[in-house]
Amino acid sequence: ACTASATPSVSRTPTPPSSTVPGWRLTWSDEFAGSSLDATRWNARNNSWVDYDRACITNRPQNVFVGSGLLTIRAARETYTCGSQRRDYTTGYLDTIGRASFTYGRFEVRAKSPTGPANSKGLWPAFWLRPDDGGKGELDVVELPGGSSYYKAATQAIFYDYTPVKQDHRHTFATGSPSDGFHTYTTEWESGVIRWYIDGVGVWQRDRGTTPWLDEALSRPFHLRLNFQVGGWIGDADTSTVLPADFQVD
Secondary structure (H helix, E strand, C coil): CEEEEECCCCCCCCCCCCCCCCCCEEEEEECCCCCCCCCCCCEECCCECCCCCCEEECCCCCCEEEECCEEEEEEEEEEEEECCEEEEEEECEEECCCCCEECCEEEEEEEECCCCCCCCCCEEEEEEEEECCCCCCEEEEEECCCCCCCCCEEEEEEEEECCCEEEEEEEECCCCCCCCCCEEEEEEEECCEEEEEECCEEEEEEECCCCCCHHHHCCCCEEEEEEEEECCCCCCCCCCCCCCEEEEEC
16 A cells, blocks of 8 residues: 555654554555556656666556556566666656645555565665655655665655755664565654654654754655666665566555
8 A cells, every 4th residue: 555644733653554544634545456557646657767777767567567456666687778778677666746746744655675685786665755846855755775785674764955965764674674575664744743654663753853954845745756776876786686576565
């Protein structure tokens, strides 16, 4: 599931993971119950690329598909041309630009990462938000980078800009890892405070005291993004990276 809920009038203590949580009003969700991606909710980018990723982004069923109650974004090792770029990998990238955006709310995804200890160098699934106006600010509900140095942790982050001015936190699982099954990643974004949870347990918080630029960067409409990056900032995939690899959302 991938859900967004309107903010309540007051803050509260951590709540259990659920698509319907007391005190929050569900305003948008996708349970991926059909046989194809819901184009009224998501844009699936196609024939595109970003400079921090080594893959071509496509909307082909080889890279983005829905079935058995799951969204799968698949990264594959294949030579592919997108625009002016010829690249060695393909992947998928979804967003809700022009379809859904939110200022404050509770954002939740239940997902399984393919990032194990020895098979996932350069793999980087994520669920995050960016502002509709394209300016300052980013809110990462979860990033799940792979490789032997990263695979046991999930990253929570906020950005002012990409120079970079950011604050982030890496939560290491006491047992297991993000790839051992489905886990629920949640962010509660309210005016003046943002809280992160994993499987209903609070793991991090930012507020005006910790982050003087919080209101400037994070107080206007943001849209959702689900993507699966290959290589770039955390290092590139290599021969040890097992592909195809699937980022699955329940």
